[in-house]
Amino acid sequence: MTTGNPSLSLAEVIAPFAGMAGALLPVLHAVQQAFGHIDDAAVVVIAEKLNLSRADVHGVLTFYHDFRRRPAGRTVLKICRAEACQAMGSDALIAHAEARLATPMHSQRADGAISLEPVYCLGLCSAAPSAMLDGQVFARLSPDRLDALLAGAMS
Amino acid sequence: MSRIVYVPGDAVAVACGADQVAAALRGHADRLGLDVTIVRNGSRGMHWLEPLVEITTRDGRIGYGPVDVADVDGLVAAGFFDGAPHPLGIGKPGEQPFLAAQQRLTFARCGIVDPASLADYIAHGGGVGLRQARALDADARIATVKASGLRGRGGAGFPTGIKWETVANAVAPRKYVVCNADEGDSGTFADRMIMEGDPFLLIEGMAICGLCIGASHGYLYIRSEYPHAIAAMATAIGAARAAGWLGADFDIEIRVGAGSYVCGEETALLESIEGRRGQVRAKPPLPAHKGLFGMPTAINNVLSLVAIPHIFADGPDVYAGVGHGRSRGTMPIQLAGNIRHGGLYETPFGITLGALVNDIGGGTASGRPVRAVQIGGPLGAYFPPHLFDTPIDYEAFAAVGGLIGHGGITVFDDSVDMARMARFAFEFCAIESCGKCTPCRIGAVRGVETIDKLIAGDQPEAQLALITDLAETMKFGSLCALGGFTPYPVMSALTHFPEDFRPDAARQVAG
Numbered sequence: 135m136t137t138g139n140p141s142l143s144l145a146e147v148i149a150p151f152a153g154m155a156g157a158l159l160p161v162l163h164a165v166q167q168a169f170g171h172i173d174d175a176a177v178v179v180i181a182e183k184l185n186l187s188r189a190d191v192h193g194v195l196t197f198y199h200d201f202r203r204r205p206a207g208r209t210v211l212k213i214c215r216a217e218a219c220q221a222m223g224s225d226a227l228i229a230h231a232e233a234r235l236a237t238p239m240h241s242q243r244a245d246g247a248i249s250l251e252p253v254y255c256l257g258l259c260s261a262a263p264s265a266m267l268d269g270q271v272f273a274r275l276s277p278d279r280l281d282a283l284l285a286g287a288m289s
Numbered sequence: 290m291s292r293i294v295y296v297p298g299d300a301v302a303v304a305c306g307a308d309q310v311a312a313a314l315r316g317h318a319d320r321l322g323l324d325v326t327i328v329r330n331g332s333r334g335m336h337w338l339e340p341l342v343e344i345t346t347r348d349g350r351i352g353y354g355p356v357d358v359a360d361v362d363g364l365v366a367a368g369f370f371d372g373a374p375h376p377l378g379i380g381k382p383g384e385q386p387f388l389a390a391q392q393r394l395t396f397a398r399c400g401i402v403d404p405a406s407l408a409d410y411i412a413h414g415g416g417v418g419l420r421q422a423r424a425l426d427a428d429a430r431i432a433t434v435k436a437s438g439l440r441g442r443g444g445a446g447f448p449t450g451i452k453w454e455t456v457a458n459a460v461a462p463r464k465y466v467v468c469n470a471d472e473g474d475s476g477t478f479a480d481r482m483i484m485e486g487d488p489f490l491l492i493e494g495m496a497i498c499g500l501c502i503g504a505s506h507g508y509l510y511i512r513s514e515y516p517h518a519i520a521a522m523a524t525a526i527g528a529a530r531a532a533g534w535l536g537a538d539f540d541i542e543i544r545v546g547a548g549s550y551v552c553g554e555e556t557a558l559l560e561s562i563e564g565r566r567g568q569v570r571a572k573p574p575l576p577a578h579k580g581l582f583g584m585p586t587a588i589n590n591v592l593s594l595v596a597i598p599h600i601f602a603d604g605p606d607v608y609a610g611v612g613h614g615r616s617r618g619t620m621p622i623q624l625a626g627n628i629r630h631g632g633l634y635e636t637p638f639g640i641t642l643g644a645l646v647n648d649i650g651g652g653t654a655s656g657r658p659v660r661a662v663q664i665g666g667p668l669g670a671y672f673p674p675h676l677f678d679t680p681i682d683y684e685a686f687a688a689v690g691g692l693i694g695h696g697g698i699t700v701f702d703d704s705v706d707m708a709r710m711a712r713f714a715f716e717f718c719a720i721e722s723c724g725k726c727t728p729c730r731i732g733a734v735r736g737v738e739t740i741d742k743l744i745a746g747d748q749p750e751a752q753l754a755l756i757t758d759l760a761e762t763m764k765f766g767s768l769c770a771l772g773g774f775t776p777y778p779v780m781s782a783l784t785h786f787p788e789d790f791r792p793d794a795a796r797q798v799a800g
């Protein structure tokens with residue numbers, strides 16, 4: 135996963151949001167962008183800086199599907215599971231990816247090379263099935279095309 | 290001669306390789322020493338032709354599509370930069386029957402202009418609506434919105450003029466405009482397309498809303514699954530500030546969602562902007578009285594807001610003059626799933642579902658018979674072909690147990706297993722439930738288990754009765770439409786496709 139500038143400290147990442155109304159989601163996005171995930175130590179700092187309780191931050195962190203409490207695989211593949219993609223065979227595409235990567239949906243391969251996750255619609259429903267690979271979008275996917283993309287991303 | 294090449298920067302085009310095509314064309318132009326500007330326009334909405342590349346010629350714009358990066362060498366060799374014929378050539382894009390038959394009031398500029406250029410927006414008639422709105426007094430502004438007959442395009446179809454009047458009349462130290470760009474429904478992408486293809490239109494719509502209700506601050510909440518839309522809006526907002534369009538009387542702040550479907554529900558969305566879990570608030574109070582940070586708030590879908598500039602520019606009568614019954618104006622229909630000609634089709638209300646699916650959409654992409662279409666996203670009903678004469682009209686859809694929602698139509702061919710689709714509806718509700726009400730939180734999980742038992746042949750009669758019961762409980766015991774409308778896809782699948790729910794339906798249909 136591409137992450138931001140790792141030399142920034144947590145405090146530096148949070149600083150620009152001081153004084154913003156309702157800053158928690160933007161802060162969580164920024165922290166995850168910078169460090170790849172939001173761990174318990176980060177929760178403590180975020181809570182302190184935003185003047186919230188740890189329980190508040192934890193509650194928000196765990197409510198939203200996007201936020202990670204642990205690092206993801208080096209490559210992240212999200213395949214769309216929503217209806218329009220199902221109409222074009224996303225179930226079979228997912229089965230193919232799970233077998234090819236030896237990684238079940240919602241999990242990370244033991245070697246940390248890849249995480250396979252569902253996504254519910256990328257707005258590419260007229261060119262289904264679709265997926266997001268390390269933040270890049272791909273549509274009209276077939277098992278072969280997915281293999282080629284993965285070969286490129288994981289090499 | 291200076292030439293302009295258009296290669297869409299729209300996410301569908303990019304997902305089909307447009308960035309590589311643009312880079313290859315750039316390389317050829319430089320190699321040939323040609324004076325070529327590449328504009329990353331929005332999509333015209335003919336998604337089966339994406340990436341649809343265009344070049345300006347003396348005769349106007351000539352299109353080619355779908356262009357794969359592997360096609361570029363041949364295309365250039367055939368004389369692409371002079372608009373020469375090629376097997377991928379489609380002539381003038383605007384003359385394609387799919388486009389020519391539309392009535393584009395909202396999407397008039399999408400795919401045509403450079404979405405990063407405010408000057409291009411203005412050159413194509415942008416900004417007139419805001420100017421007209423400024424020239425009117427407060428009452429006349431609200432009267433204009435009301436006279437257009439515009440109803441909210443986010444799903445509920447609530448009259449926009451009445452909502453804005455309520456906010457305008459509320460007395461408070463501050464008011465807010467909130468644009469709902471969470472577009473979580475599968476089968477929908479119109480919000481995304483207009484943000485990527487004509488972002489200044491949304492800025493103008495939000496600015497007019499601010500003027501109408503007396504707000505100086507707007508929030509634009511875009512789902513995280515839309516990186517291209519977020520980037521396009523950020524660029525346009527920057528350009529609008531630099532030109533003085535934003536910043537003085539009105540400004541817009543982008544907020545990015547975090548992968549939660551229920552945050553598209555208006556009160557959950559407000560919670561999310563405020564930095565909390567996206568839990569639905571009980572109403573009353575309505576957001577129009579007590580919304581964001583406790584202040585009166587007009588929260589509207591992208592498509593509602595982008596309909597507004599035209600209504601002010603050309604007068605509300607033009608908008609109200611088309612449509613069907615109490616559904617006035619045009620609806621940007623989105624054709625998705627297993628469909629030959631998928632994309633965006635803006636048309637006055639009143640066209641039938643069958644005309645959209647079969648005539649305009651060309652039937653399935655697989656070439657097999659159409660078996661079912663889901664309209665209105667994951668909470669919308671499944672329709673069998675025998676209901677295809679239903680006109681696109683809020684009331685007509687309600688009468689047959691369906692909803693138009695955000696206007697997405699997802700087509701399935703005869704390989705679909707409707708029991709699996711019903712199971713998915715429950716599963717999606719279970720995954721996305723905000724957890725506030727028991728019928729939704731627990732009922733959806735029970736629904737999945739019950740359909741599994743039904744499919745396995747475990748006391749099918751009892752399971753069917755249980756599903757019907759669960760659906761009733763969810764319908765009447767849920768605070769919002771996630772729990773309340775999940776019964777629509779489930780029960781419509783059961784009603785119209787009962788054969789798929791028999792244990793002997795032998796899951797072979799799924800092949």
Ligand SMILES: Cc1cc2nc3c(=O)[nH]c(=O)nc-3n(C[C@H](O)[C@H](O)[C@H](O)COP(=O)(O)O)c2cc1C
Pocket residue numbers: 440441442443444445446447449469470471472473474550551552553554555556588589590591593594769770771
């Ligand atoms: C579960 C759920 C999800 C929703 N998702 C969206 C959405 O993604 N976009 C949207 O505009 N409205 C969505 N709505 C409808 C909003 O609650 C609200 O009606 C709408 O934003 C009002 O704007 P409008 O009057 O312009 O339609 C959703 C509603 C529910 C119950």
Ligand code: SF4
Pocket residue numbers: 551569721722723724725726727729730767768769770771772773
């Ligand atoms: S119906 Fe479901 S999503 Fe809606 S408020 Fe209740 S628990 Fe939350």
Ligand code: FES
Pocket residue numbers: 214215216217218219220254255256257258259262263264475476477
């Ligand atoms: S359903 Fe997969 S992109 Fe919309």
